[in-house]
Amino acid sequence: MNSDRRSVLTAGLLISALGAGSAAAQTAPPMADGLLPPGLPQPTETIDLWPDGAPGFPSSPPVEKTTERSTDALVTDRAVLGITVPRMAVFRPDRPNGAAVLLIPGGGYKHVVVDKEGYEMARWLTARGFTAFVLFYRLPYDGWAAGPDVCLSDAQRAMRLIRHRHAQFAVDPERVAAMGFSAGGHLCADLGTRFAAKTYTRTDEADELGAKPFCAAPIYPVISMASGPAHPGSREKLLGSAPPSDLVKAHSPDKNVPEDAPPFFILHAEDDDVVPVENALLLRAALKAKGISVETHLFEHGGHGFGLRKAIGKPVAIWPELWRNWTRSIGFA
Template structure:
């Protein structure tokens, strides 16, 4: 009996080590929301997709202590503002960052198609701002330098990341808690085949329709065309895109890079001749797979 008791105690201890704080809720009282009969929908196929996010969270991935750096990153998966490619552009990417000693936080953010939102286009940025503030507030808990916290986004997640990078100081429209007064500015930003513009010509219409509605006014289009929102305060940015991307044209990244350059913001742009759209880590895709090596090189400057 004594042996069984010791064994159960050991198993409980191991369980506690591996389960504590792995997923945290971002809000006690979720702003800009209302009660509906919607339920969060998770579909597992080749990619784990999450629809109709009800409870925004951060899933935390911590590297082995012996090779941990003091850097961290918030990851915004893509999915056209319709769903989140949660493993493909989220948790798999978090594990890559861990392999480089970087603590990673996968953001499960609210999607603007939800009936549970009062002002749909505001919700993703609210969650991204809160995520950055939460990580900065808890930096000491994870041995993170609060001045070395970045954001990375893929596709529509790249639009959210670049919205955070250009409008991190957007005022809160809800009753603030002390956490909401912390800076939400990322210290660096990586945008991978990102949606950037909401203007006709190079816009990804699916993302625009879901974020802004079918007939947005010009002020809203301008507000969320992030190439128009770049300032000298926008963080240093790393961009990757492919010339044959017919879903989100490469001009999205080119326009953002040009805006960064005009404002004197440190920027690095890699354009590959192939890859199309949505390749995540690009494993087994020839030299396209080396985009993460280029980002690793770039991250050494922070």
């Protein structure tokens, strides 16, 4: 881990001394028309990533919009687009185990699917002692100055803020993992391979800390941006309709694995008809080639975007426990 543990602890104690108000709810979690399902905890605490506003603001900024896609009154499936205030929704466990997970929902880089691949997994994690942070990241087609690096900027900043404020959440600053789904799996893998890339200018003392996750778990991930294995929608939203080869390589995590990448947990279904399983295999092979520890699970059935809710009743439903057992084996949980 690149972060200086002493400076991290000092920063965390300072945040604790300033009081909880410094990280209380800032930008509210999204709402769509209609009532929320009863009995499902909703986040009341958020952390805006950028104290003076996100860098590289578009000349014609988008307007944030939340759409409810579910037709079931007991299950929400909100998609958020036009994010101009990137942030994290915080889920705290009753008894923290000292480990934190940055959750990165998917959505094809078109929107951020916050329930199925964010809040639901956060509830599962907090029930088992993990502190969870659901990332609302900016979308690359909205005209931000950082272009396709804008999502990685938000992920790097989120990791650093969690470490900076670790004492407030009873989290070990070294034990911060990343988990992402689909296009969020691409961003998770990008963070796990390009954590040291300079994608934004220093904002404050939090940016002195490392962005490298303790471990990374891309779930049914988009990986390659090359024509063929790439998910066409994610590739187009991230890089445009006809990206040059150097841009394709720069944003394909399998082409950018460093010698000091963190351990990876990769999960995919072989019958995924949206993101080909080849994406997971390309990342696994690249990690193995660099001697990076990688746990890989392939399931015959599962399709795409199963998360927790669509895995019920299938063999793939065991996947969260497989991840949890693996984290124990590497000293995370």
